[in-house]
Amino acid sequence: xxxxxxxxxxxxxxxxxxxxxxxxxxxxxxxxxxxxxxxxxxxxxxxxxxxxxxxxxxxxxxxxxxxxxxxxxxxxxxxxxxxxxxxxxxxxxxxxxxxxxxxxxxxxxxxxxxxxxxxxxxxxxxxxxxxxxxxxxxxxxxxxxxxxxxxxxxxxxxxxxxxxxxxxxxxxxxxxxxxxxxxxxxxxxxxxxxxxxxxxxxxxxxxxxxxxxxxxxxxxxxxxxxxxxxxxxxxxxxxxxxxxxxxxxxxxxxxxxxxxxxxxxxxxxxxxxxxxxxxxxxxxxxxxxxxxxxxxxxxxxxxxxxxxxxxxxxxxxxxxxxx
Amino acid sequence: xxxxxxxxxxxxxxxxxxxxxxxxxxxxxxxxxxxxxxxxxxxxxxxxxxxxxxxxxxxxxxxxxxxxxxxxxxxxxxxxxxxxxxxxxxxxxxxxxxxxxxxxxxxxxxxxxxxxxxxxxxxxxxxxxxxxxxxxxxxxxxxxxxxxxxxxxxxxxxxxxxxxxxxxxxxxxxxxxxxxxxxxxxxxxxxxxxxxxxxxxxxxxxxxxxxxxxxxxxxxxxxxxxxxxxxxxxxxxx
Numbered sequence: 277x278x279x280x281x282x283x284x285x286x287x288x289x290x291x292x293x294x295x296x297x298x299x300x301x302x303x304x305x306x307x308x309x310x311x312x313x314x315x316x317x318x319x320x321x322x323x324x325x326x327x328x329x330x331x332x333x334x335x336x337x338x339x340x341x342x343x344x345x346x347x348x349x350x351x352x353x354x355x356x357x358x359x360x361x362x363x364x365x366x367x368x369x370x371x372x373x374x375x376x377x378x379x380x381x382x383x384x385x386x387x388x389x390x391x392x393x394x395x396x397x398x399x400x401x402x403x404x405x406x407x408x409x410x411x412x413x414x415x416x417x418x419x420x421x422x423x424x425x426x427x428x429x430x431x432x433x434x435x436x437x438x439x440x441x442x443x444x445x446x447x448x449x450x451x452x453x454x455x456x457x458x459x460x461x462x463x464x465x466x467x468x469x470x471x472x473x474x475x476x477x478x479x480x481x482x483x484x485x486x487x488x489x490x491x492x493x494x495x496x497x498x499x500x501x502x503x504x505x506x507x508x509x510x511x512x513x514x515x516x517x518x519x520x521x522x523x524x525x526x527x528x529x530x531x532x533x534x535x536x537x538x539x540x541x542x543x544x545x546x547x548x549x550x551x552x553x554x555x556x557x558x559x560x561x562x563x564x565x566x567x568x569x570x571x572x573x574x575x576x577x578x579x580x581x582x583x584x585x586x587x588x589x590x591x592x593x594x595x596x597x598x599x
Numbered sequence: 600x601x602x603x604x605x606x607x608x609x610x611x612x613x614x615x616x617x618x619x620x621x622x623x624x625x626x627x628x629x630x631x632x633x634x635x636x637x638x639x640x641x642x643x644x645x646x647x648x649x650x651x652x653x654x655x656x657x658x659x660x661x662x663x664x665x666x667x668x669x670x671x672x673x674x675x676x677x678x679x680x681x682x683x684x685x686x687x688x689x690x691x692x693x694x695x696x697x698x699x700x701x702x703x704x705x706x707x708x709x710x711x712x713x714x715x716x717x718x719x720x721x722x723x724x725x726x727x728x729x730x731x732x733x734x735x736x737x738x739x740x741x742x743x744x745x746x747x748x749x750x751x752x753x754x755x756x757x758x759x760x761x762x763x764x765x766x767x768x769x770x771x772x773x774x775x776x777x778x779x780x781x782x783x784x785x786x787x788x789x790x791x792x793x794x795x796x797x798x799x800x801x802x803x804x805x806x807x808x809x810x811x812x813x814x815x816x817x818x819x820x821x822x823x824x825x826x827x828x829x830x831x832x833x834x835x836x837x
Binding site: 303304305307308356359362363365376377380381382383385386387388389390392393394396397400403405408409411412413415416418419420422423426427 | 620622623668669672673675676677678679680681687688690691692694695696697698699701702703705706708709710712714715717718720721722724725728729731732733735736
C-alpha cells in the first residue's frame with residue numbers, strides 16, 4: 277500500500293491544505309511567485325501536514341485552525357530545502373531542477389527567506405505562546421543540526437551518538453513538533469501532546485535512518501541522485517559508521533577519500549558493494565526498527581480512533597520502506 | 600543612573616553573545632552591524648515609555664538579528680559552483696548562519712510571548728524580499744531607480760518597527776536618513792560612484808523634513824538632527 281492510501285480519508289482536508297499552501301505563496305513579484313510555486317509543485321509527501329492533521333484529530337479537530345499549523349510546517353520544510361540546494365549546489369531535487377539551478381543562488385536565497393517569512397506570518401495568527409515556543413526552538417535546533425552536518429563532514433572520528441544527535445535535529449524534531457503542535461491546537465492535554473511528540477520523534481529517527489540506508493541500497497533512478505551521494509558529500513551516516521567496523525571497508529574508504537583528485541563513479545560503486553557485504557545495512561535496520569517500536573509504544577495510551585490507527589499504519593509503512 | 604551609551608554597550612554585549620557561534624566564525628567573518636540602524640533602533644525602543652526593559656531589549660536585539668540574517672544572505676555568492684573548498688564552506692555557512700539568526704529572532708520573541716512583534720518582523724522580511732527581487736530583476740536601472748529601491752530595502756525593517764511602536768511614523772525621514780548613512784558607507788568602503796550631489800540632495804530633504812514633521816515625531820527628528828550634527832562614525836566592525 278502506498279503512503280497516501282494510508283491516510284486516504286484525509287484527502288479532502290489535504291486538498292484544502294494544498295490550496296492554502298498555494299494561496300500562501302502568491303508573491304507580488306512574478307519570479308518569486310513562480311519559484312515558490314515550482315517548489316511547491318516539485319512534489320513531496322506532505323508528511324508534516326499529515327502528522328499535524330492526524331494528531332489534531334485525536335482532540336478537537338478544527339480544520340480552519342489547524343490548517344495554519346499544517347501550512348506553516350510545510351512552508352518551513354520548503355524554505356529549508358531551497359536553501360539546502362544552494363548549500364549542496366544541487367541541480368536536481370526529486371528529479372526536477374532546483375530553484376538555484378533555474379534562477380541562481382540569489383533568487384534561491386530570497387525565495388527561502390520569503391517562504392520562511394510567510395510561514396511565520398501564518399503561524400502568528402495563532403495566539404498560543406506554547407505553539408511559538410515549541411516551533412521556534414525547533415527551528416533553531418534544525419539550523420544547528422544543519423551547521424553540525426557541515427562541521428562533521430568527512431570527520432571519520434565521529435560516533436553513533438554524534439550521528440543520532442545530528443539526525444534528531446535534521447529530521448526528527450520537525451516531525452515531533454508537527455505532531456505536538458497538532459495536539460496543542462487540537463486541545464489535547466500535556467501528557468497526550470508529549471506522547472505524540474515522542475511518536476513523531478521516534479518516527480523521524482527511523483525515517484532518516486532508512487533514508488540513509490536507501491542511499492546505498494536504492495538505484496540512482498529511484499533516488500533521483502547518484503547512489504552513495506551522501507557519502508560522496510562527506511556525510512557519515514549509520515551504515516557507514518557500522519561498515520567502518522570492518523577493517524577492509526575502512527581501509528578502502530580512507531584510500532578513496534584521502535587520495536588526491538575527485539572520487540570516481542567506479543570507486544563509489546566499489547565502496548557501496550563492499551559496504552553491502554558487511555552487516556551494516558542489517559544492523560542499521562535493527563536500529564530503525566527499535567525506533568519504530570518506540571513510536572508505536574508512545575501511542576499506546578492514546579484513545580483508540582481512526583487517527584491513532586493511521587499513525588500506527590504510517591509507522592508500519594515507514595518500517596517497511598525499501599525504496 | 601545608566602546612560603544611553605552604557606545601555607548601548609550592554610545591549611551590544613548581549614547581541615554579540617547571541618551572534619557567537621564558534622564553528623561559524625572560525626570560518627567566516629563576523630557579521631557587520633549597521634551602526635546607524637542600531638543607534639536609531641535603540642533610540643526608538645527607549646523613547647517608548649510603555650515598554651518594559653525586557654521588551655526594549657528583545658525588540659532591539661531581535662530586529663538587529665533579522666537585519667544581520669538578511670545581510671548575511673546577501674553575501675551568498677551569485678556563482679553556482681564554488682571553486683575552492685574554502686569558498687564552498689564559506690558559502691554554506693553564510694546560508695546557514697543567516698537561517699540560524701532568523702530562528703533565533705523567532706525564539707527570543709517567543710520566549711517572552713511577543714507574538715505581534717514576531718509578525719511585524721515577518722511582514723517586513725516578506726516585503727524586503729519582494730523588493731530585493733524587484734531590484735535583482737530590474738534591467739539596467741537608472742541611478743534614481745536603484746536608489747529608490749535600495750532606500751526601501753534598507754529602511755523597511757526599521758520602518759515596520761517604528762510603525763509598530765508609534766502611530767505617527769516619520770517614514771520618509773527615517774528612510775532618507777538611513778540611505779545617507781548607507782551611501783556614505785558605500786563611498787568609504789567600496790569607492791561607490793554615488794556622488795556628493797546625490798548625498799547632499801538627501802541631506803537637504805532630511806533637513807526639510809526635520810523642519811516640517813509633526814510634533815508627534817519630534818523625538819525622531821531631534822535624534823536625527825543630533826546625529827547629523829555630530830557626524831557620528833556609522834560603521835564599526837564587531
